[in-house]
Amino acid sequence: MARERDFTDPRIPNRDECVLRYLLDRWADERPDKAHVVFADGEEWTFSELRKKVRAKAAGLRELGVRQGEHVAMWLPNGRDALIAFYAINYLGAVFVPFNTAYRGNLLRHVIANSGARILLVHPDLLPRLSEVDTAKLERLVVTTGQLPESAPLPMTAYDDLVGDSEDDLPLERPIDPWDIQSIIYTSGTTGPSKGVLSSYLHMFTNAGPESWPMVDENDRYMCVAPIFHIGGMGPPFVMLARGASVAMIDNFSTDEFWSIAKATQSTMVFLLGVMATFLLKADPKPSDKDHTVKKAFMVPLTSDAQAFHERFGVDIYTIFNMTEISSPIVSEANPDRIGTCGTVRDGVDVRLVDANDCEVPVGEIGEMLVRTDRPWAMNSGYNGNPEATAEAWRSGWFHTGDAFRRDEDGYFYFVDRVKDAIRRRGENISSFEVEADVCRHPCVREAAAIAVPSEYSEDEVMIVVAPVPGKAIDCKELAEFLIEAMPYFMVPRYIRILDELPKTPSAKVMKTDLRAEGITDDTWDREAAGLRVKRENFST
Structure with a gap:
């Protein structure tokens, strides 16, 4: 028998199909003994066990005053604490706002202020970075892992002490709707301050739901x-x-x-x-x-x-x-x-x-x-x-x-x-993505970034910045010869620079703005200066 619909619009799924709290309750009732989370060390959490853990942590958060719709920030590495915190925040109908563990300085100051959160769940190793910035509206830190440190820039509560009644069904002010905000995820900010993306439950569901990822099923x-x-x-x-x-x-x-x-x-x-x-x-x-x-x-x-x-x-x-x-x-x-x-x-x-x-x-x-x-x-x-x-x-x-x-x-x-990374060389539009794909085919190249640098003639020259596969070395001349055979003449990079690691944002995107700003450095290899020139193909008959 089909379940009664929550909404008249057929495009909107029921709450227990797309809202985290009701999904967890549904599966804990229907599939209590099925594992929902497993870890590399062999530990497993069934839906029933997970709901108890989530409700207990959510009850603890509620005792700190967290209410439905409130933004709650989390600054934790992957692991059990982070997953339970994520689910518990949403179980209360609050908004989950995770921070990248690489954040510090101005970027950390920016996301703290933008988040509007008054509570931050944080790993103790990250606390010194908080002392370096304005903590904006933050009022309390919930600190994980063992004993609380002796000092911190704000009042602290131990994460392990944040436990309430796991049988408490935690009544809400109103039902959590599919269009309510579920999370704020910060983008990489490669061209400006990181932006906090507001995502509803329905956005998260549609992102990889049955119509988006039909190849995934309940047995996966x-x-x-x-x-x-x-x-x-x-x-x-x-x-x-x-x-x-x-x-x-x-x-x-x-x-x-x-x-x-x-x-x-x-x-x-x-x-x-x-x-x-x-x-x-x-x-x-x-x-x-x-x-x-x-x-x-x-x-x-x-x-x-x-x-x-x-x-x-x-x-x-x-x-x-x-x-x-x-x-x-x-x-x-x-x-x-x-x-x-x-x-x-x-x-x-x-x-x-x-x-x-x-x-x-x-x-x-x-x-x-x-x-x-x-x-x-x-x-x-x-x-x-x-x-x-x-x-x-x-x-x-x-x-x-x-x-x-x-x-x-x-x-x-x-x-x-x-759009802002396009390269134009001698009348041809060049995709940095396609250049990078060919460069990474070389067995010694681990990753690559293609950027435009000024040409002494007009428009751009192509430069690649590459990092080697561990244990291997990149020979610039040999790499250039490899690329001459692999790509159209107008795409072949003129300049090659080798770094151990490419500079990245905290979300692991290559900082091409930094590489472009550095431009042609003293350690950059010039194909033309090395006498390796590429001529335009002539197909006339």
Whole structure:
């Protein structure tokens, strides 16, 4: 028998399908003994056990005065405390506001002020950084891990003491609705102060719900290696909770231990972001490469190594385009054969590629991606405390992603670049993403960033900044010769700079603004100065 609907609009799911509190209660009643969370050390929490832990911590938060709709900040690494805090904050109908554990200085000051939180759950090792900044509206620190330190910039409560009655059903002022704000996730801030993305429960649900990720079902176990302060780390527990499924919470990504941990936790799906797939594929082959339980993997971006990864590890590969603000508008089928694609538009989404005046560009041409959804509240609700940025992003009734794409005649989309990262060299538009993909095919390159630097002629020259695979060295001349054979003449980088690590934001995005500002440094290798020139191909007959 179908359940009675909570809402008359058929596009809005019931509360117990998309709101965290009601989802947890539903599965704790219907599937009390099914594991929802497993850890690398073998510990498991069933839905019933998890609800008791969450209710006890939520009751403790309520005793501190946390109320429905209040913003509660969390500054914790991945682990049991962080997951329980996330669920407990939402169980009260409060807004979960996680901070990146790398934050400090001006960035930390900014997010504290923007969050509007008066309570911060924090790891004791991070407390010294709080002493260096204005703590704005913060009134109390809830400190994890053992005994409270002797001093702190604000009154403290021990996290372990924050416990109430696990049988308390914690009555609410009103039901939590799908359009209520669930979280504020801070973006990387590569071109300005980090923006706090306001996400509703319905946004989080649509982000990876049945219509967005149809390849995931209740029998899957999602191995989460991303930090919980990113959408990539906070989203998986929510994704699997919505399906009554499970998640393996892992502290961090490790190339050497990845497959053994996946097997030990019986994980069936993973998300491979950035260089993670590259690290795994460039590791030495082993007889045990297929001895694991993983069946499905998202690979973002989809590189030319995708087929080799599928064959070597026996994993079906999917790819996707998404960002914190939207809800998976572009998703691929299993093992797509169009390298570089992000997939096609899923049901319930409209996508346009436009020029600088928001006019649609023809098929095959490059334009900024604009997105909107059929379902209300299925994307971000704006930027917290930043109406100017909200208005700019949502102008004309479409969300402007800031990403440049092209679309082929079959409806497949291909990421080209961040709009502000495009390179133009001698009349040709160059995708830094495509340059980086070719550079990373070299066996000694772990990661790469392509940037524009001034040319003595006109427009730009292409420069790449690369980091080596551990234990290997990059020879600039050999790399340039490799690229001459791999890419069109106009894309071949003139300049190569080698760093041990590329500079990154606290959300692990490469700081191209810093690299561009440094420009051509004394340690930069110049292909033309080395006598290695690339001539334009002549196809005339």
